[in-house]
């Protein structure tokens with residue numbers, strides 16, 4: 001493994017995975033330990049932050065729905081400034097940096113400043129969610145497409161998605177940041193022709209000790225997410241594939257309330 005890939009004054013955007021430190025890549029672990037400074041998101045678990053070297057700086061740029069502690073331009077500027085000061089910079093992000101991770105902005109800012117920037121991929125929340133539930137994102141002959149979609153509307157706007165495309169019955173939807181909009185998502189998908197009986201899987205805190213797995217149908221999605229706190233990350237997975245092995249999945253279920261685990 002090359003150990004000369006992190007020169008002083010360079011930046012790595014590193015995927016921290018869904019939270020369980022065992023789901024970090026070996027490369028991510030090595031880069032985190034080698035960094036002089038780590039800028040991390042709110043969704044990066046404490047056990048992963050323990051891998052930062054003693055004496056290295058750790059700076060929370062914690063972005064979480066409704067609580068954006070630093071805006072994106074400030075984060076871009078902080079990363080660039082640290083690299084230009086000659087530090088080895090890790091920008092640690094939940095899941096995979098390339099999926100709803102503002103990676104394009106940070107890469108552009110680094111390149112514009114002449115800073116070497118590279119990306120270390122991570123396990124995305126959708127993969128962790130179905131793994132925990134013992135199921136799959138695709139299903140041979142049934143779910144041939146996988147759509148990663150965010151249901152987070154920008155401040156002051158309504159959710160503007162191509163509902164007709166999303167309603168296609170052969171597609172699994174992995175919905176990020178979808179808790180608050182769950183009722184709208186279900187209603188719009190059904191209005192666009194998706195069956196109300198479509199299986200849904202909700203996984204809260206996937207891969208973490210406080211993980212919860214909730215199963216139901218599209219018609220009950222709004223109800224299924226009701227008890228989830230805004231502070232807990234949740235993946236909504238919609239589609240036939242998530243019911244590929246219901247008996248196994250049921251055995252794995254942790255109900256949040258009696259009666260909502262299986263529709």
Ligand code: SAH
Nearest residue numbers: 095096099124125176177205206233234235
């Ligand atoms: N880059 C990340 C996604 C960032 S968007 C990735 O690839 O996973 C943040 C959203 O991801 C959260 O609102 C939630 O929908 C989802 N998410 C991230 N970590 C999660 C986890 N451990 N469990 C469930 N959902 C998670």
